[in-house]
Amino acid sequence: MFIKNLPHKTVERLSQYRRALLMILSKEKTHVFSHEIAQMLHITPVQVRRDLMLIGYSGNLRKGYDIKELIDLIGRIIDSEKGQRVAVVGLGNLGKAIISYFKGKRSKLAIIAAFDINPEKINRVYDGVACYHINQVSEIIKQNNISIGIISVPSEQAPEIAETMVLAGVKGILNFTPKPLNVPPYVYLEEYDMITSLEKVAFFAKKNDERFK
């Protein structure tokens, strides 16, 4: 299913809508209003309706949106039909947190391999994900048609690992390392740093504190 040029932010919100809807889905509650979704995500109902308009979904005037249908439609838009496979490189605290968090959450997006350099971690299975030696990255990525890599190794190692993964055919990378990476334009790179999030919180907390007397 295709919709031309969905705004970047809309894609992000669609993922959030789905997450929220999955959470409230139950026998009793089959429909939801735009203002209910909005409230959960701290945005306006107009924003929600606009996003849904962009993906061509219509709600029921009196009952709102059918939760199941909407979850389904979002899936048809943001998921890949045949599913995408993911690898995590670096099975430290963060790597483990990621794997345990993802476990079974999305049917079209599965972490199917982990890599590390520490012999104690290799050839073991964490939360259903097998851990291999780092020098098998390329081989396993190709074999399993893994298209997405998550990097959670010490930051000095990140550039080399990114390069290896790109050469092996990965199409997207999620980098949790503070080291800025460079990848070719056909690979989508997302970088996240908790320090930036925390500093943002700190900055606006400080600001709020001044504003609210």
Place this chain on the structure above:
Amino acid sequence: MFIKNLPHKTVERLSQYRRALLMILSKEKTHVFSHEIAQMLHITPVQVRRDLMLIGYSGNLRKGYDIKELIDLIGRIIDSEKGQRVAVVGLGNLGKAIISYFKGKRSKLAIIAAFDINPEKINRVYDGVACYHINQVSEIIKQNNISIGIISVPSEQAPEIAETMVLAGVKGILNFTPKPLNVPPYVYLEEYDMITSLEKVAFFAKKNDERFK
């Protein structure tokens, strides 16, 4: 130091500039050009200059920006002069990853307490941070004037913990739980979900893949 109404995005980038600058800081390299900063963060040099203009920093036409000075100035803007204290609630894999990652990274932003409910974790010290029983949250936050809370407990527990922290006087919350929270307007809330990041990567990776042949 005050600059009125720095754009949200600029604050985020200032944190990133500082991180990148701290990384390249060395004896040999004392100055940096806007295009060098830009390249590291995958943005345009104009963006960088505009942000620096907003914080009132001027570079040297021939040498670029003085790295030390700039790091310093960013600190005076985004950090709080007297420092801010942070608590982490939930010392699982994610909580530990956060604590070990932050350790000693920012002088004005220190994680000084952790909380958990598991007796095995309580009264131990992780990476220099003491772990207390969850029912001491309120007391310890007040005692130590902790103004920022990080939530990394199982998601069902998140709302209750957020409420307790707000009542105890926290001014900002960073929520890693997928559960949407509600806080009063004088508390700044930031929510981050790795699944959204990963789904974004997956979506654009898929899209790129189609575009590039």
Place this chain on the structure above:
DNA sequence: TTATCAATGTGAATCAATAAACAGAAACCC
């Protein structure tokens, strides 16, 4: 000394995201 070059700094223009405003539809109420 004058031209050239490679940078910064910034007003104006563009582009992207959000919000406001409102028409239209179904249910409900009297």
Place this chain on the structure above:
DNA sequence: GGGTTTCTGTTTATTGATTCACATTGATAA
């Protein structure tokens, strides 16, 4: 059965973020 309410869907306006375009500067070289 007409009026009222409450929601959606969409057009239009506003706000916010980014980029363009170019003036400016000072070093260097011709």
